[in-house]
Amino acid sequence: xxxxxxxxxxxxxxxxxxxxxxxxxxxxxxxxxxxxxxxxxxxxxxxxxxxxxxxxxxxxxxxxxxxxxxxxxxxxxxxxxxxxxxxxxxxxxxxxxxxxxxxxx
Numbered sequence: 001x002x003x004x005x006x007x008x009x010x011x012x013x014x015x016x017x018x019x020x021x022x023x024x025x026x027x028x029x030x031x032x033x034x035x036x037x038x039x040x041x042x043x044x045x046x047x048x049x050x051x052x053x054x055x056x057x058x059x060x061x062x063x064x065x066x067x068x069x070x071x072x073x074x075x076x077x078x079x080x081x082x083x084x085x086x087x088x089x090x091x092x093x094x095x096x097x098x099x100x101x102x103x104x105x
Contacts, residue, residue: 026044026047027044027060027061027063028060030042030044030064030072031060031063034064034067034068034069035067038069039071041071041072041073042064042071042072042073043073043075044073044074045075046075047074047077048076048077048078048079048084049077049078050078050079050085051084051085061074
C-alpha cells in the first residue's frame with residue numbers, strides 16, 4: 001500500500017517562499033504520516049525542483065525519509081512548460097530551457 005500526497009494547486013506557492021497554506025504542506029503532511037504509520041509507503045508525485053528553495057527541500061525530504069525508515073519515494077522534475085516558471089514568478093530556468101530545446105518545444 002502506498003499513500004500519495006500531492007496536487008498542482010500549491011506548486012507556485014511552494015517555490016516562492018510564500019507562507020500560505022501550500023508552503024511545504026505536502027512534505028509536512030508526509031512527515032506526520034511517517035511518524036504515525038509503520039508499514040505504508042509514502043510518495044510524492046512530481047515536485048518541480050527549480051521552483052523550490054533547494055536547501056529547504058533537501059532537508060525536508062531527508063527528514064521525511066528518516067522519519068519513515070526509508071519508506072519514502074520522491075518524484076522530481078525540472079518543469080519544462082513555460083507556465084510553470086511564470087506561475088511561480090521565477091525566471092525561465094536553464095535546465096528547463098535546455099530540455100525544451102531538445103524536445104522541440
